[in-house]
Amino acid sequence: MALKELLDLTGKTALITGGSRGLGLQIAEALGEYGARVVLTARKQNELDEAKAHLSGLGIEAHVYANDLGAFDSIDPVVERIVAEVGPIHILVNNAGATWGASTVDHPLDAWLKVINVNLNGLFLITQSVLKRSMLPQGAGRIINIASVAGLQGNDPRMTPTLAYNTSKGGVVNFTRTLAAELAPDGITVNSICPGYFPTKMTKGTLAYGEQAILAATPMHRLGTDADLKGLALLLASDASAYITGQNIAVDGGITSV
Template sequence: MTAVANLFDLTGRTALVTGGSSGLGLQIAEALGTQGARVVISSRKADALQSAQAHLASLGVDASWIAADNASEDDIERLANEAMERLGKVDILVNNAGATWGASTVDHPLAAWDKLMNLNVRSIFLLTQKIGKLSMIPNRYGRIVNLASIAGLIGNGPNAQPTIAYNTSKGAVVNFTRALASEWGPYGITVNALAPGFFPSKMTKGTIEKVGVEKLSEQVPLQRIGDDDDLKGAALLFASDAGKHITGQILAVDGGITAV
């Protein structure tokens, strides 16, 4: 029998977190790193990554960064190769990088639709495929954590801004997670997804400023939006031995919105 605390210990493990310079990605990188994992974070902007690395270092986390645009196939390949060079293997892959776009369906630009499908879906497929080939399948071990959203589980409320492409892309992430879990289970790889509700981030900053936290909290059974700690426990469950018999699952971390 393993002590419960040891089930969440990531000492000796390695992790690659995309979109890791801020928001949910940085929160997850904190959780993995403070439990002992060596972490590589990536995003597009080097200055933001440097700040995030300094923050993680202040917590005692062994972290480095790689600037990469996940909308670029060449950058994804470079990211995977450089992460392997630094870490030697990638035990934990957190697919967090993504974007959103608000527009009514009849007015939604095709270019914006393609941008979201490329970054929110295609890039996850390409990076996961690469890391699977280079590390997880040969090592017969892996923990893949995809960032979906409750927008991939339910439609928008009648007063919410329409986000048809975002909802569709996150719905794709949900079933990508289930399909890959089935396919890669025999290799000892688990594949799960977190489906956050409303959290403060660069992506949601405009909505928070426009609507306000109090108004956004009214529709949530717990009467609050997510904070800087609310994804950590769920991410650790999926990334550690505590969740070694959990795969193909979508966990909503939303204060109860999807229960209503």
């Protein structure tokens, strides 16, 4: 099979959580460019509408559903709606996330629970729902979790403490490994992308506080750009990665290499 055919996503449906902006929207652009119909979920309908208009302007078929991963009872119904209205889900990108900056002794319990509920519990529940309703019955699927370099290492003491976030992303890293082994006989691959520092709404506060320290610790001496996740996301979503599973791949300018 030609390499272009291995990367072709025509006829595939990709569900991207937190897909209305930032890294999720960048991934939607990449998968849509290679033929996937993309389904975006996020909490804010106005941001979803803007993302849909943007993707439509690029010639990408996009569907949007307002949903909060922290509201667990809403997850099964939204997946059921997507499958009924758009079709079976072939690719799941678990991108939605939350963070909180505070010292451990001052970290509010409700903030801890918010981060864990979105980054781990919601991720588990939507993955379970998509497996039941699409991937296991069809005997194929691609699951891409967006973890973080924060799940691969501790936190530089010069930076704002983010214990809940780092803990949750460490959980995503091992969730990826463990689920990949379980699902390998079912034709479903599970991998994660571990971004370094990209300028997004979520990282705005971190970059305002510590961008120079981050750049000094990054061998490439730059932040991630709008294009830096796209190639890897396409690879992991396509048949070109059929023999890759259980991997947590850092896209970080080399920050975890030193």
